[in-house]
Amino acid sequence: MAVDVAIAAGTERQAPTRRKLFTAESLAGYVFVAPAIVLMLVILVAPVLIAAALSFTDYSLGNPDFEWVGTENYEKMFSRSTYKKMLTASAIYVLVVVPVSIGLGLGAALLINSLKRFGDIYKTIYFLPVMAALLAMAIVWEFSLHPTIGIVNKVLASGCGGVLEEISEWYAAGCARNFPLWFGDRDYAIWTVCFIGIWQGFGFNMVLYLAGLTSVPRELYHAAAMDGADRAWDRFRLVTWPMLGPTTVFVVTITTIRSFQVFDTVEAITQGGPSKTTYVMMYAIYEKAIQHNLIGIGAAITIVFLAFVLLLTFAQRWLVERRVHYS
Amino acid sequence: MIGQSSPFSEALKHAVLILGALIVILPFYVMVSYSLKSPREIETNTGGFFGAQEQMVDEYCVKLGNAREDCLATPVIHNYTQAFKKAPLLRYLLNGVIVTASIFLIQVLVALPCAYALSKLKFWGREIVFGMVLFCLLIPVHAIALPLYIMLAKAGLTNSYAALVVPWTISVFGIFLMRQFFKTVPDDLIDAARMDGMNEFSIVWKVMLPTAIPALMAFAIFSVVAHWNDYFWPRVVITGNRDLYTPPLGLREFKGDGDGSYWGPMMATATIIVTPLIVAFLMAQKRFIEGITLTGMK
Numbered sequence: 001m002a003v004d005v006a007i008a009a010g011t012e013r014q015a016p017t018r019r020k021l022f023t024a025e026s027l028a029g030y031v032f033v034a035p036a037i038v039l040m041l042v043i044l045v046a047p048v049l050i051a052a053a054l055s056f057t058d059y060s061l062g063n064p065d066f067e068w069v070g071t072e073n074y075e076k077m078f079s080r081s082t083y084k085k086m087l088t089a090s091a092i093y094v095l096v097v098v099p100v101s102i103g104l105g106l107g108a109a110l111l112i113n114s115l116k117r118f119g120d121i122y123k124t125i126y127f128l129p130v131m132a133a134l135l136a137m138a139i140v141w142e143f144s145l146h147p148t149i150g151i152v153n154k155v156l157a158s159g160c161g162g163v164l165e166e167i168s169e170w171y172a173a174g175c176a177r178n179f180p181l182w183f184g185d186r187d188y189a190i191w192t193v194c195f196i197g198i199w200q201g202f203g204f205n206m207v208l209y210l211a212g213l214t215s216v217p218r219e220l221y222h223a224a225a226m227d228g229a230d231r232a233w234d235r236f237r238l239v240t241w242p243m244l245g246p247t248t249v250f251v252v253t254i255t256t257i258r259s260f261q262v263f264d265t266v267e268a269i270t271q272g273g274p275s276k277t278t279y280v281m282m283y284a285i286y287e288k289a290i291q292h293n294l295i296g297i298g299a300a301i302t303i304v305f306l307a308f309v310l311l312l313t314f315a316q317r318w319l320v321e322r323r324v325h326y327s
Numbered sequence: 328m329i330g331q332s333s334p335f336s337e338a339l340k341h342a343v344l345i346l347g348a349l350i351v352i353l354p355f356y357v358m359v360s361y362s363l364k365s366p367r368e369i370e371t372n373t374g375g376f377f378g379a380q381e382q383m384v385d386e387y388c389v390k391l392g393n394a395r396e397d398c399l400a401t402p403v404i405h406n407y408t409q410a411f412k413k414a415p416l417l418r419y420l421l422n423g424v425i426v427t428a429s430i431f432l433i434q435v436l437v438a439l440p441c442a443y444a445l446s447k448l449k450f451w452g453r454e455i456v457f458g459m460v461l462f463c464l465l466i467p468v469h470a471i472a473l474p475l476y477i478m479l480a481k482a483g484l485t486n487s488y489a490a491l492v493v494p495w496t497i498s499v500f501g502i503f504l505m506r507q508f509f510k511t512v513p514d515d516l517i518d519a520a521r522m523d524g525m526n527e528f529s530i531v532w533k534v535m536l537p538t539a540i541p542a543l544m545a546f547a548i549f550s551v552v553a554h555w556n557d558y559f560w561p562r563v564v565i566t567g568n569r570d571l572y573t574p575p576l577g578l579r580e581f582k583g584d585g586d587g588s589y590w591g592p593m594m595a596t597a598t599i600i601v602t603p604l605i606v607a608f609l610m611a612q613k614r615f616i617e618g619i620t621l622t623g624m625k
Contacts, residue, residue: 028527029450032440037456039437039497044463047474054474061480108347111340118341124612125348128355130619131604133556135575136597139582140354143361143590149370151357199351204619211620261469263559268579282469282559289473290563298473305470313465 048306054299061293073300085276086284086301092190093280094259097197102251104198105205110240112206113213123210126203134200138265141196145182153179186274193278196265201258205251212247216240246320253316257309281305358601362594365402369590378402402591407599409592416596418570419577426491426573427554431547434498439539442505443531447517457506463499469559476563486571490564495554501546504621508542509535545618552604552619574600 055073059066077083108126112119129137144151159165160175174180182192220239224230229238263282266272272279272287281301289298356376361369364378373379380401388398410416444450445457468475475494476485484490512535520534536543558575565571572580578600581593608615 025448025527026450029444029448029453032444032448032527032531033456035437036441036497036502037459040459040463040499043475043494043497044466044468044471044499047471047478048466050474050477051471054477061477104347108344111344115340115344116337122344122348123616124609125351127608127612127616128605129351131552131608131615132355132601133558133575133578135556135558136358136578136601137354139578140358140594140597143594144354144357149372151353151372154372203351207616207620257467261467261559263469264575267558267562268582285473286559286563290476295473295477302470302473306466309467309470310465
């Protein structure tokens, strides 16, 4: 019954809109959205479909023919060690960079927000890496971390013979032999790449958290204080953190999607090495598909990548709809 | 926040933040400092921040068969002139400006009318188009680089300005942002314009565009920062044709053939590439941060 009414209402509403199809207003509407629709279809939708189709082929650019190979490309990705290393490198990068850059962003925002003065100076400084071309900064970091002429190892070496050697075994070992090669050592390379990612990105999260903090009503702190929550940790746990829920969900999603796309540092410095420890997905797509012309496998990686992004975004929507803040 | 912070805890906070700031600034310090120094000062890490600026001998110039005394140079001048001489850095910078500006202009040209139609015009299918915009927001353009590259290669467009610009002409994010903004513009304004005999086309550019300036500025910052700094996409579609290199590609090329003695000019190049956005940011940081927050929060 209700359905019938709805349908009737639907058709009733349909009639006048149909007549409106060619009013000046609707015509203008179609003209205005047409370029955007065409570009969306050609630049965003079609490539996804093309990638999906190509991921089941052994296509390579320049060859007229190709064969359908079924799920072979995907099977390779989940069985061969190269791709296992790729997934591991991406996973490590995302699992390190996301929490640390968010934690540091939040920490910096809280500290700056609670300062009596000079907060703006730190805000400016921490945001500088967000503005600077990552490629340029990656090259500078590579230079700073250079094993022989880099400033970092020089500073580390200058601390040798002091207390640090006694406190830390790692430091003592560094003094006895050499400090790490950073990008050249497979035990360190991925962590060093992560470090640059964190260095570059946490200022962005800080700014988003600072914006989030300004929207926390001060009365809530008064109310919490009335209820006896007057330690800083209690205020944070009971008021600040829940109120920052929506910001956090957004920051997690955007940082994760960005982290999956890390490329500049890897391409310019490590080229996926040593021993494929920094062979992240975006670099794998570039190397396999564009340098080696193995389009099929590149397309398969692209599809897995998109699946991750979709999953994440749906998780975000779901969390936001569940209203992460407990109001 | 509430709670009285003692001078001690205040000092502790500053100590932590200063330590962080030192780590954040370190590579900027290294970059600028080493762009001022001679190779020997770089290798031995001497000369303080500015370097001693003693005359140095340009070994490359000697290799070309010149007398040593003709090859003397002041490090800072040497590094910065080499940055422009060794590679056509000016050309790269110009390319960067052309590409970044074209991308932004086309994005606005496409997004603004679309956003206006989606927020203010009634037509059948409007919700479908908006649904499409929301769907496309999910697709990161970098992630679909491979099929885009294949399409451009098939169309014979790799190694062209078009290849650098075309994939970025549609900003669904820009459409979304502008639509949200236009929703807050009162309908009366548009009705009044219609009464004055303006057609929809002039309403977009003469009424909506001026009101949207703050949102457009925010979007401009977002777009320019992203595309000036982008390295991935130029790396994919520009292969070999140096005339089309954007600044990050030019810097990468420098690194490719650097044998260690070119650290000075390379750091000078890096400084030149990074400076425009940093200076713009320092001059208008409030705007930048608002812009990034606004566009970041979607």
